[in-house]
Amino acid sequence: MVLIYFLIACLKNPTVTKSPNIQQWPTWMVLEMETDQSVPTSVSIRLQDVAQQHNIQLQSQSVPTEFEALKITKTATSPLLIVESKADFYAQVNGRFRWEVQVNMTLYDGKAHHEQQFTIPVFHQFHHQRQEEALEAALPAIERKLHAMLNEHLQAQ
Helix, strand or coil: HHHHHHHHHHCCCCCCCCCCCEEEEEEEEEEEEECCEECHEEEEEHHHHHHCCCEEEEEEEECCHHHHHHHHHHHHCCCCEEEEEEEEEEEEEECCCEEEEEEEEEECCHHHHHHHHEEEEEEEEECCCCCHHHHHHHHHHHHHHHHHHHHHHHHHC
16 A cells, blocks of 8 residues: 555656747637537636646637538648547446547647547446536546647647
8 A cells, every 4th residue: 555655656747848938729629419519618628727738728619510620720820729529328337327438639730730539438327427427527538638739749849
């Protein structure tokens, strides 16, 4: 037990690379459902807080149509971020409901784009918990991936 506490105490938070000046990035955060909708406010606020630590302000935009998104990404000259997420029911395991949250984060910087796709398993205790709750439960992992993506982008500049 003491060894576990010692190892946890040795863990360091990853360093946060900051932009030398405040950058404002247009951002689209989409939760795919029957009709695509913006992610819950609690999720977007936490992701904006992650970007704020890097000296980046994310300006949430309304959910674009497929054609608008293609046009926006092809003509981008400054960085923009698109966070697409989808939560699907997977199975019932030992009385709990397993969901899988699929996330695709894409960062367009005008010259190239950086993309990360990953799936996060989430377990709900109650049947009424759905997509939005699954996305909120997966938020710590999404935040870590966003930190890593922003660090990588800022260090490459």
